[in-house]
Amino acid sequence: MIRFENLRKTYGHVEALKGISLHVGEGELFSYLGPNGSGKTTTIKILTGLAVPSAGDAWIHGFHIEKESLHAKRQCGLVTQNINLDNELTVAENLHLHGKLFQMKRKERAERIHELLHYIEIADRMDSPVKSLSGGMKRRVMIARALMHSPRVLFLDEPTAGLDPAIRRRIWSLVKNIQQSGTTIFLTTHYIEEAEFLADRVAFLNEGKIAALDTPQNLMEGLGIWALDRVADQEMQTSFFRDREEANRHIAAREGSFSLRRVNLEDVFIAITGKKVME
Amino acid sequence: MRSMLAIYEREMLILRKRFFRQLASMSVSPLLYLVAFGLGMGRSLKVGDHSYMEFLVPGLVAMNSMMQAFAIASEINIARFYWHIFEEFQAAPISNISYVTGEVLAGITRALLSAVLIVLIAALSGVVLTYNFYFWLAVALNGFVFASLAVGLAMLVKSHSDQALLTNFFITPMAFLGGTFFPEDRMPQWAQYCLHFLPLTHASRAIRAAAFGQPLDFSSYLLLVSMGAVLFILAFHWVNRARE
Structure with missing residues (x-):
């Protein structure tokens, strides 16, 4: 589902990714674990078209991210680390514009917005401006927006950063439910318990390289x-x-x-x- | 097409939400110029067969439509560096041309809106000129040139302060020198030659000629179309530069 080979990224003299290769299977919940600056966000930015790799290749559901970028992007939903909703627009307007960007038809958009806002349990805030929502609600809206076009792969970049433990757990159960519906999930986090609880497999990223890769259970039992x-x-x-x-x-x-x-x-x-x- | 409309619709939704604030902001500087230059010192002045106020109004339309079209650059940069909404567009399966077209159309809409505002303010001041199809076409082309420039530069800058620097170096001098406040032929020969290279000079000429009901100089329209097309193509190529 997600495959990358010898992926490299340099920013000036800094080598953020030092030639990493990985394969994430369909329906898998894969977690990238590492400290700040280890290259987690850079990997997601490259896979979702926000950054250009310095070298290497990557495919999403068989589509090359550079040569077939529009097809590759259609397979992806992205929840970025920063809250990047349009604050002045309402929840529904944010989702509606996303659907339009992904060429969804009007009726399909309306139905999906209704369905997703019920799914993330904020249907009653559909017409509220985003700026009136709490941090946890905004995160859920971002997840709903990323799911609007029913992507095959959902990229979650630190989806619970800065949230309190109760809201974090609520988002975990939402993520688990999304995986159970068949979506492949690529999650970056620096919360240990998040990776332990959610991930089928974990890669430790350290200084732009994969230091270890296995199931959480196998990694822990090895010690x-x-x-x-x-x-x-x-x-x-x-x-x-x-x-x-x-x-x-x-x-x-x-x-x-x-x-x-x-x-x-x-x-x-x-x-x-x-x-x-x-x- | 649908994704291009999504970009345009987003800008229009935001414009609608801030409509009255935006109108107030659009009308402040032209109103000040009208009062200071037009009513204050221009009552007794004549430029050719027209009063200075009549001369000034098309110049203000050109200047303000340029500024409003170029202001799309600030909106893009706020979306890029502050709200990070630009990442949503980068991750969407939209072509560069759809993105640039959507933003440029938004810039043209703002330019036309600002022109409507000045026409209304001028009418309240007792200045009514000819506002025919060619007048609005010239305003739209002026918007096309400066919105394309705005989108292109917005893709190249690395921070919001860079954008302010570009406005100070390109837009502010052009606002004063592009045939807005005084006739070009009052300038020295060498300066007139230099002013030919400014798109605003051609926009002012075209807008003023249409507003005065004078014979049209189609070369100004042609130049605006050509400059706009070049800047649009550059903007299209520079979208990729905004990727990390």
């Missing part, structure tokens, strides 16, 4: 099941264990304060790159 944190010499030290008993034996044999928890993707990311995702 262990249990993580034991201990602060020593003002530094956090984490040890990983296959079973809980082994971790308890480790605690019993040493002095100090320990905290036992499940291994998460952050642990894997640190183990592979030596950095935190939120850095």
